[in-house]
Amino acid sequence: MIEAATPSDTTPPDLTREPMELPATRPLRLQALTRGDEGFVLSMAYSTQRGYGRTHAFVGELRIGMVAVEVEIPELGFAVEIGEVELTECETVNQFKGSKSEPPQFTRGYGLVFGQSERKAIAMSLVDRALRWEELGEDFTGAPAQDEEFVLMHCDNIQATGFLEHIKLPHYVDFQAELELVRRLRSEAQAMQEAAE
Amino acid sequence: MTDYNFAYLDEQTKRMIRRAILKGIAVPGYQVPFASREMPMPYGWGTGGVQVTAACLVPEDKLKVIDQGADDTTNAVSIRRFFQRTANVAVTEATEEATVIQTRHRIPETPLTEGQILVYQVPIPEPLRFLEPRETETRKMHELEEYGLMHVKLYEDIARHGQIATSYAYPVKVEGRYVMDPSPIPKFDNPKLGQNPAIQLFGAGREQRIYALPPYTEVVSLDFDDHPFQPSKAAHDCDLCGAKDSYLDEVITDDAGGRMFVCSDTDFCAGRRAKGHTGRLGEAA
Ligand SMILES: [Zn+2]
Numbered sequence: 001m002i003e004a005a006t007p008s009d010t011t012p013p014d015l016t017r018e019p020m021e022l023p024a025t026r027p028l029r030l031q032a033l034t035r036g037d038e039g040f041v042l043s044m045a046y047s048t049q050r051g052y053g054r055t056h057a058f059v060g061e062l063r064i065g066m067v068a069v070e071v072e073i074p075e076l077g078f079a080v081e082i083g084e085v086e087l088t089e090c091e092t093v094n095q096f097k098g099s100k101s102e103p104p105q106f107t108r109g110y111g112l113v114f115g116q117s118e119r120k121a122i123a124m125s126l127v128d129r130a131l132r133w134e135e136l137g138e139d140f141t142g143a144p145a146q147d148e149e150f151v152l153m154h155c156d157n158i159q160a161t162g163f164l165e166h167i168k169l170p171h172y173v174d175f176q177a178e179l180e181l182v183r184r185l186r187s188e189a190q191a192m193q194e195a196a197e
Numbered sequence: 198m199t200d201y202n203f204a205y206l207d208e209q210t211k212r213m214i215r216r217a218i219l220k221g222i223a224v225p226g227y228q229v230p231f232a233s234r235e236m237p238m239p240y241g242w243g244t245g246g247v248q249v250t251a252a253c254l255v256p257e258d259k260l261k262v263i264d265q266g267a268d269d270t271t272n273a274v275s276i277r278r279f280f281q282r283t284a285n286v287a288v289t290e291a292t293e294e295a296t297v298i299q300t301r302h303r304i305p306e307t308p309l310t311e312g313q314i315l316v317y318q319v320p321i322p323e324p325l326r327f328l329e330p331r332e333t334e335t336r337k338m339h340e341l342e343e344y345g346l347m348h349v350k351l352y353e354d355i356a357r358h359g360q361i362a363t364s365y366a367y368p369v370k371v372e373g374r375y376v377m378d379p380s381p382i383p384k385f386d387n388p389k390l391g392q393n394p395a396i397q398l399f400g401a402g403r404e405q406r407i408y409a410l411p412p413y414t415e416v417v418s419l420d421f422d423d424h425p426f427q428p429s430k431a432a433h434d435c436d437l438c439g440a441k442d443s444y445l446d447e448v449i450t451d452d453a454g455g456r457m458f459v460c461s462d463t464d465f466c467a468g469r470r471a472k473g474h475t476g477r478l479g480e481a482a
Contacts, residue, residue, distance in 0.1 A: 173381075180429055188358075
């Protein structure tokens with residue numbers, strides 16, 4: 001009745017050590033969503049509830065717990081446990097009437113996020129499920145939450161904040177180039193208009 | 198914490214970045230994906246350039262950092278201090294003395310020489326991005342050398358405005374193969390990209406791309422036979438040093454519309470003044 005989640009021993013790619021490759025594998029997508037901005041992920045999830053790539057989610061599991069954090073020190077070549085961190089995990093069970101390639105069954109969405117944040121964990125599960133349209137043989141309806149490149153490339157708020165705030169830096173060289181261009185275009189347009197009169 | 202690995206990054210990371218740089222040099226103009234690291238500065242503030250510089254620096258280097266052509270701008274000052282602190286390298290403002298120059302938005306006026314490395318900070322490495330936002334599509338277009346979209350855009354500019362309406366980050370073609378974004382330098386600087394004796398490296402941290410121009414690479418600004426590429430600048434001389442051929446900033450000096458034009462390259466301007474050149478408002482040094 002529910003899709004099989006086949007265990008795998010394959011080492012997943014590490015988003016912090018390899019560049020994002022598109023199309024992304026599910027482990028890479030999940031890593032990006034975990035790191036993603038809560039507001040962004042929430043809005044994407046909410047949009048699926050309102051029909052933009054509907055996900056029909058029920059909460060199957062929602063739990064909060066502590067896990068150990070290990071850091072691998074490149075110069076040392078081994079991992080050191082540096083502490084514990086709180087995580088919230090969510091697994092959704094999603095209605096699915098089947099597709100050309102898959103029988104009717106319940107499908108899964110998964111969320112794992114830092115801290116006590118049921119909202120982000122559930123939201124992540126919905127977005128994960130929406131992004132799985134291709135492997136489940138669903139149609140791409142053009143919904144933003146189904147659009148892997150759009151979601152994954154814009155969910156990181158450290159990247160977004162930095163790039164947004166960089167426009168505080170001086171840009172007067174580019175501005176000067178643009179200023180000269182606009183002046184030239186305007187004077188030529190004016191000359192043409194005067195010639196026409 | 199007071200101790201850093203030389204130039205901040207760990208050696209494995211530097212190796213990874215050097216591999217990307219070498220690949221970039223081997224395939225000029227091709228955007229090499231690399232596993233950009235989080236740096237102690239915001240994305241968009243030169244994290245790509247800083248990682249490339251960190252991977253290139255050796256203790257004997259002399260580093261120059263400029264933003265908008267100036268050594269004393271906030272981003273340039275911060276990055277220069279960062280490498281003074283983490284690599285303890287010598288720094289300079291003199292273009293000809295520097296072995297590595299990191300830049301945002303300009304190529305120095307003083308011609309570069311063999312053995313120098315010019316590192317560009319790149320916000321959007323993809324020249325086709327604003328014609329096609331999807332990376333999955335633009336990578337295919339580069340693979341297939343399908344640049345029709347870019348030519349259509351330039352042609353539409355001419356049809357609408359009588360000229361190509363791009364004044365900075367003007368696209369170039371490298372060795373007749375890859376169309377490349379030269380970073381947001383004014384198109385005035387484009388002619389300096391080609392046949393340059395220095396190594397030119399481009400780092401985009403947030404977008405995780407490195408690309409390169411080895412010395413003496415052929416770099417052609419895109420244009421049409423009947424609308425040839427024209428570098429442009431303000432039609433003035435520098436008011437401080439009198440230079441006729443340097444890129445100028447326009448500075449408003451009062452509330453009555455008074456303005457002056459000065460070299461954006463502060464080292465170039467100061468050097469000319471030191472040699473006794475003066476402009477309309479300049480005083481002999
Ligand atoms: Zn000057």
